Amino acid sequence: MAGAVNLLVQSHPINSALSLIVVMGSLAAEYLLLGAEFLAAVQVIVYAGAIMVLFVITIMLLNAGKEERSQGSRVATLLGVPGVLIGGVLVAWTLLHRSDMQSVPIGALWGDPKGIARLLFHDFLLPFEVTSVLILIAIMGAVVLASRPEVAARGARKDGK
């Protein structure tokens, strides 16, 4: 949670990225406490590993500096901070005052990879295959979008001839 607040406070994007890594790591610990050992491993590998490396590389590649404030951002701060605070307090109050909320056991490892794999490859086989197509399209889109325009134009001209 401190990491999440730090993400908002920092003005330099690389500091925000580092605090986001802290959030991901502590969320992985939470998953482990909740018994989702496979998800904790995936969280560390995919989020704290792959996605954050992508973010940090992009920040370095684009040479991102401190962000400057503008009129629009001041309006968004004035309207957004009280609104989100009020909403958060309402949600927290409602959740904490519900008496029929049960509690969760801690430390029991029941989310083993075997059960998840059985579910993933039997019951959720079609969504799994659809996500593979989604990933393929995302890869192609990323390559097309990130390629240099002149290189793409030269390739198109070569194709035309």
Next chain:
Amino acid sequence: MVPLSYYLVLSGILFACGVLGFLIKRNIITIFMSIELMLNGVNLSFVAFAARWHALSGQVFVFFVMVVAAAETAVGLAIIIAVYRTRETLNVDQVNLLKL
């Protein structure tokens, strides 16, 4: 034994931080990271409910959310790079035209 509501409140706080960052940040990369923060908050409540009802399908859904988030990050960062190449800026206030 930890009450389920604590996890839900933490997840709500993470989501609220994501919304707040989305609203007040002007750097497009930081806005993107706020979106990731929101996805993580939702994932936490998924896992908490899955632990409450001992239903593994909640964890499978978190897995799918992670896959979609990874794809979204790849495409989004590619778009950011393309925008930076044409605009030379990362400030969302200065990116107000789809076409130069």
